[in-house]
Amino acid sequence: MRLPWKYFHFVGIGGIGMSGLAQVLTDLGFKVTGSDISENALTQLLKKRGVKVFLGHRPEQVKLAEAVVVSSAISRDNPEWKSARENNIPVISRGMLLSYLMDQKRGIAVAGTHGKTTTSALISTILKSSGLDPMAIIGGMVNGSNAWLGRGDYLVAEADESDGSFLLLSPEIAVITNIDADHLDYYKTFLSIKAAFSRFINNILPSGVAVICGDDPHLKGIVSKAKRPYISYGLSEDCHYQAKGLLLNNQITQFDVYGYGKKIGSVSLRLLGIHNVYNALAAFAVAQRLGIPPEITIKGLGQFNGVARRLEIKGEKRKILIIDDYGHHPTEIRAVLSTIKKNWPKRRLITVFQPHRYTRTKMLYKEFLTAFLKTDLLIITEVYAASESPIPGVSGEWLARGIKIPKKKRFCRDLDDAFEYLLPELRPYDIVLTLGAGDIWKLGEMLLAEL
Known part of the structure; x- marks a missing residue:
């Protein structure tokens, strides 16, 4: 994989999104260092992979880097950001770095106010089960990691709408789980949030497709005016992929999946809640789009043990x-x-x-x-x-x-x-x-x- 730089320094490397990118770059053979104000499980994981992690932010820690990566949580007066500017070192956002990676893969970007992490993890698990071996960058811990390299053609990643950085991505498939009022400190109004998701859909590659929750009225209104085709999932009869016969009691989640009016198969999840039925349906729709046999998708969904800190x-x-x-x-x-x-x-x-x-x-x-x-x-x-x-x-x-x-x-x-x-x-x-x-x-x- 080609990038304009070979040595990256991450400011705030202990964050869930930043650490995943740092892991992938390390596995790709790039030199990676980073800093954070305190240690956590993610910085310890990076150290085990050979990444130098500095405690605290100091100007001298970035001077040898070819590019400095920052997230929206880092302010411009951070001493490492200031040092990068003074030394003419390019400063790029987390979203921009993700876009560099996705441009060289077949991108599957998962956006939405709720459910991004579980849906991304489910899609990645299904792709791994099918032998497609994706690269994945996820906003939560799955089997002890929030990222894996993968040698296949696909990159599955969360598309972060909180700071508008998901608009830097041009995926082949864009999943949108729902739209709700959040991050109003950035967007100010719900109308602005909807406008951003509309732009996100129109950024999909011309050959691509949006996969959206058909039960979300805000999404239905947006895709009806979008320039890209879409596939819908949900519980409503007019959804392309639909869950029927739900059993949500006794700590079991089971349902039948129908695609375009025909029963495809029955799913049994180790995840609880109606919200996880929606997440699983989204992953199922993506798998169908990619031509993955339903029996492999159903097996992958059934084997998924969940994401840390999600119920x-x-x-x-x-x-x-x-x-x-x-x-x-x-x-x-x-x-x-x-x-x-x-x-x-x-x-x-x-x-x-x-x-x-x-x-x-x-x-x-x-x-x-x-x-x-x-x-x-x-x-x-x-x-x-x-x-x-x-x-x-x-x-x-x-x-x-x-x-x-x-x-x-x-x-x-x-x-x-x-x-x-x-x-x-x-x-x-x-x-x-x-x-x-x-x-x-x-x-x-x-x-x-x-x-």
């Missing part, structure tokens, strides 16, 4: 079940709570939610107020800031005060505070759900160690 069962002690999920948007929260209640209807559900970003907490405040109706006890921690500065008046406590249902709720400043409150509160057959895109997952491990 992940962390363990059970003293008959107390600990589940962790990455959900941080009101729509995702509702889906996760509904799925747990459907599969464990008689157990008390305790949800510990860590809001992610001040801007999201402020802009989706009204939606958050009704997102937790299906939990029995709600604990809200302080906002996980990510790269943001605090917004006056916006806090976890402010959000907790506004929520009326469930009536039993509590604000806890941090994980230690939540741990001290929860431990004596727990009783057999409780389910504790840790929820959020920050470091709330650590609480589940703290509880399992103590129970």
